[in-house]
Amino acid sequence: MSQVPAPVFRVSSLPASMACALALGLPGPAMAEAAPAADSALTSLRTTPTTWRLTSETWDLPGSERMGMVGANLMFDVNDTVRVGMGSYGAVRGDRGGFITLGVAGELRQRLGASWRGHAGLFVGAGGGRNGVELAGGGLMLRSDLGLVYETAGHGNVGVGLSHVSFPSGRTRSTQPYVLYEYTFQSLLGPRGLVLPTHGEDGSAAAPSRAQEFSLVTRSYRIPSSVLRDNGQAQHGSMQLLGVEWLSYQGDRWFVKLESEGAMGGDSAGYMQILAGGGYRWPVGNSSAVKLHAAAGPAGGGGVDTGGGLLLDAGVAWQQQLSRRTALELGLGELRAPSGSFKAHSLALKLNHQFGLPAVGSGGTVTWPSLAGFDAAPLRVRVASQTYVDGSANWRSGDQGQKVSNLGVQLDYFVSPHWFLTGQGLAAYEGDAGAYMAGQLGVGAQWPLSRRWFMEGEALVGAAGGGGLATGNGLVGQVNASLGYRLSQSLSVMATAGHISALKGDMKAKVLGVSLGYEFTGLMGR
Numbered sequence: 001m002s003q004v005p006a007p008v009f010r011v012s013s014l015p016a017s018m019a020c021a022l023a024l025g026l027p028g029p030a031m032a033e034a035a036p037a038a039d040s041a042l043t044s045l046r047t048t049p050t051t052w053r054l055t056s057e058t059w060d061l062p063g064s065e066r067m068g069m070v071g072a073n074l075m076f077d078v079n080d081t082v083r084v085g086m087g088s089y090g091a092v093r094g095d096r097g098g099f100i101t102l103g104v105a106g107e108l109r110q111r112l113g114a115s116w117r118g119h120a121g122l123f124v125g126a127g128g129g130r131n132g133v134e135l136a137g138g139g140l141m142l143r144s145d146l147g148l149v150y151e152t153a154g155h156g157n158v159g160v161g162l163s164h165v166s167f168p169s170g171r172t173r174s175t176q177p178y179v180l181y182e183y184t185f186q187s188l189l190g191p192r193g194l195v196l197p198t199h200g201e202d203g204s205a206a207a208p209s210r211a212q213e214f215s216l217v218t219r220s221y222r223i224p225s226s227v228l229r230d231n232g233q234a235q236h237g238s239m240q241l242l243g244v245e246w247l248s249y250q251g252d253r254w255f256v257k258l259e260s261e262g263a264m265g266g267d268s269a270g271y272m273q274i275l276a277g278g279g280y281r282w283p284v285g286n287s288s289a290v291k292l293h294a295a296a297g298p299a300g301g302g303g304v305d306t307g308g309g310l311l312l313d314a315g316v317a318w319q320q321q322l323s324r325r326t327a328l329e330l331g332l333g334e335l336r337a338p339s340g341s342f343k344a345h346s347l348a349l350k351l352n353h354q355f356g357l358p359a360v361g362s363g364g365t366v367t368w369p370s371l372a373g374f375d376a377a378p379l380r381v382r383v384a385s386q387t388y389v390d391g392s393a394n395w396r397s398g399d400q401g402q403k404v405s406n407l408g409v410q411l412d413y414f415v416s417p418h419w420f421l422t423g424q425g426l427a428a429y430e431g432d433a434g435a436y437m438a439g440q441l442g443v444g445a446q447w448p449l450s451r452r453w454f455m456e457g458e459a460l461v462g463a464a465g466g467g468g469l470a471t472g473n474g475l476v477g478q479v480n481a482s483l484g485y486r487l488s489q490s491l492s493v494m495a496t497a498g499h500i501s502a503l504k505g506d507m508k509a510k511v512l513g514v515s516l517g518y519e520f521t522g523l524m525g526r
Contacts, residue, residue, distance in 0.1 A: 044365035047186040049077040051085075057163055057178035058093070061135060062171050068093025068308060070298060072276070073105050073123075076187070083107050086409055087123065089143070090274060090298025090309060091130070097230075097309030097340060098300020100272055100437070101127030101141045102427045103407065104383065115151045119161075120144075126407040126427035128167075128434030129270075129301045129466060130230070130309075137169030138405075139427060139434030139467070147180065156183040170434065186360040190376065190521035192490040197372045206373030207366055209356030209525035211249040215329070216351045216441065217261060218242055221344035228341050230305040235342070239304075240265030241273075242463050242475075243439065244423065245350065248357075253281050257293065260425070262439050262463030262474060263302055269474035269505070270465030271302030272437055275313055287321035291329070299337070301435065301466050302474070307340030315346060327352040356525020377522040378414040384515035386426060388469075388500065392508040396433065397468035404431035404469065410515065412444065420444050422458060428467050436467030440478060456482040456494070464502075472505025480511065490519045 055071040073087030084106045091099040103125020110118050123143040128136030147161025159180045166173050221239040229235050243261025250256060256278045263271035277295025284290060292315075299311035315333025322328055329350040336343035358374065360366050388404040396404070408426030415421060422444050428436040440462030447455045458480040465471045480498035487493065496513035 044367050045188060045190065045371070046365050047188050047360050049184055050187040051075040051077075051083070051182050051184045053087075053180055053182040055163075055178050055180045057176050059165055059172065059174040059176060061096075061174070066094055067091050067096050067099065072274075075105065075107070080111075081109055083109065083119075087125075088274060089123075089125070089127075089141075091300070092298050092310040093308040093339075095308065096130040096132060096300075097298070097306030097337065098129040098270075098272070098302070098304070098435075099127075099132055099135075099309065100129055100274065100298055100301070100427075101125040101139075102409070102425055102437070103127075103141065104409070112148075117149045117151065119147050119149065121147070124407075126429035126434075127437060128170075128428075130435070133170075133432065133434055133468075135170050135172045136167045136434030137171075138430040138432055139436070140168055140407075140429040142166050142168065145178070147178075149180070149182070156181055167434070169430070169432075186364075188358045188360050188366055188523055190523065192378070192519040192521060194376050194521040196374055196376050196523070197369055207370040208359040209373070210359040211354065211525075212357055213245075213247040213255075213327075213352045213354050215245040215247070215353070217245050217259065217348060218350075219261060219346060219348040221266070221335075221346055223342075223344045226341070227343060228305055229303040230340075231303065235304070236267040238266045239263055239268050239271065239344070240473075241271075242441075244441070249281075253283075255279055255281060257295065259295070260439065262437070263465065264463040264475040265473045267473065268302035268304050268465075269463075269471045270435065270437070270467075271300065271304045271474070272439075272463075272466075273297065273299035273311055275299070275311065277313070281319070289319045291317045291319055291331075293317070293333075301437075305340040305342050306337035307342075309337075310339065311335060311337050311342075313346070315348075317348070317350075319352070325354045327354060358523050358525075371523065374523040374525055377524045378519065379522050380412040380414070380420075380517050380519045382410040382412070382494075382515040382517040384408050384410055384424070384426075384496075384513055386496070386511050386513035388431075388509035388511060390510050392506060394506040395470055395508055397470075398432060402431055404428055404433045404436060404467070404509075406436070406438070408438075410517075412517075418446050420446065422460070424460070433467030433469060436465070436469050438462060438464035438476065440464075440476070442478075452486045454484045454486070454492075456480075456484060458482070458498075464500075470506040471502040472507075473503075475503045476500055476507070477503060478511065480513075482515075484517075492517050492519075 053073045071089040075083040075085035105123040107121030125141045126139045145163035149159035219241040227235040241261040245259035247257040275295040275297040279293030294314045300306040313335040317331030319329045331348040333346035406426040410424040440460040442460030444458040464476045478500040482494045482496040484494040498511035501508040
């Protein structure tokens with residue numbers, strides 16, 4: 001028995017609809033079953049326009065309460081009219097620090113002039129937080145919007161619009177104006193089974209590469225005794241967090257970064273932070289460097305008093321190279337919530353994986369021979385629903401027999417044909433647990449059963465909390481077994497059964513899930 005064979009691609013171009021697969025695990029119109037191109041047709045790969053978007057708006061809540069929200073979305077062009085992607089919204093003003101949602105998004109665009117575009121969008125997500133069960137209900141969030149964007153020349157785009165937000169099982173219904181800033185760049189992605197050239201076949205130079213770092217982060221906060229919880233009681237003197245960080249260099253030394261972490265120790269289960277910022281790396285000798293950074297973003301939950309939710313962070317780190325692509329980083333920092341009592345000293349340990357991504361311009365294509373300096377990285381993105389059922393006694397507050405359903409996104413990196421590393425983020429959308437979120441990392445294995453059927457196993461560990469689930473200090477472990485079916489060379493569906501438990505809490509539950517996945521190829525500098 002054998003798995004559906006991956007097509008060997010030596011491609012003249014890729015459709016922009018690859019973006020749809022990356023963001024949502026859906027096949028684009030020309031992606032599902034492409035045939036290998038003839039050798040004589042090897043010319044270039046097409047790039048995909050990709051957009052980082054930030055929005056700011058204020059929601060009207062019941063009781064004349066208002067909550068300032070910031071949104072961050074990563075969007076990919078399917079074509080000149082359609083974009084799809086994923087994103088997050090988090091509280092940064094008001095009294096609901098820790099109210100955070102995660103989800104997927106799509107929009108239709110229409111050009112209105114040389115520099116103007118209009119768009120209509122929809123975001124489907126899940127989440128909640130900060131005593132907001134009555135606001136978010138089960139956690140399902142729907143946000144629709146109409147907007148107008150002005151495209152500047154090389155400095156990003158600015159815009160305004162009107163959005164409507166609702167939580168169908170909660171009490172939140174709000175219509176409000178918003179402002180946005182977005183920055184568009186080009187991504188280079190390949191189909192599953194892409195085979196890259198081993199050398200520059202026409203003698204042309206390799207495409208330039210932009211340095212990146214992906215890090216596994218463990219962090220410890222030392223919290224002053226003057227800091228209080230959001231109920232007025234004393235905050236625990238320490239907190240331990242687990243998360244990930246993505247860092248992209250904009251030159252030799254300056255970088256921008258995005259990190260997400262959740263509490264796994266210190267009596268603050270459910271605390272989460274999503275921070276974006278930048279910094280400077282100063283080399284010291286051939287294998288060491290000093291890094292300075294500053295960042296800000298939404299944070300809260302777990303009883304931590306972040307006020308409206310905005311958290312500011314700054315620090316310094318020593319980075320020591322261990323190998324060509326691996327480094328260890330030790331950092332010290334200071335952070336505080338301007339509108340809350342929370343502040344802390346931070347000690348962080350990071351394991352860095354260093355690589356390069358093709359630095360492509362706005363021309364729309366990259367020549368095939370110039371990709372000889374890159375390696376193919378087999379990747380898969382999954383959009384998943386997982387439901388917790390039949391939990392142990394006292395596994396959650398309220399109705400012990402009520403299920404909790406979660407929406408999430410999972411990203412897998414295949415280090416071999418059968419083994420992969422995986423990370424996932426989930427948030428509750430049903431079951432009166434609208435503040436529950438989980439972020440986990442782990443390893444998995446895949447075994448073919450026939451031409452289309454396959455099995456997988458996963459083991460994960462991470463941070464989870466909120467929504468009344470008894471996760472103790474926040475550290476959880478999960479094991480999954482899945483049965484999958486390939487709909488095409490790249491698209492698959494999977495049914496999952498598993499078990500999740502809090503390592504120091506009462507939460508134990510069976511997991512039933514379904515996911516839609518798309519496999520594609522990333523390009524990494526050697």
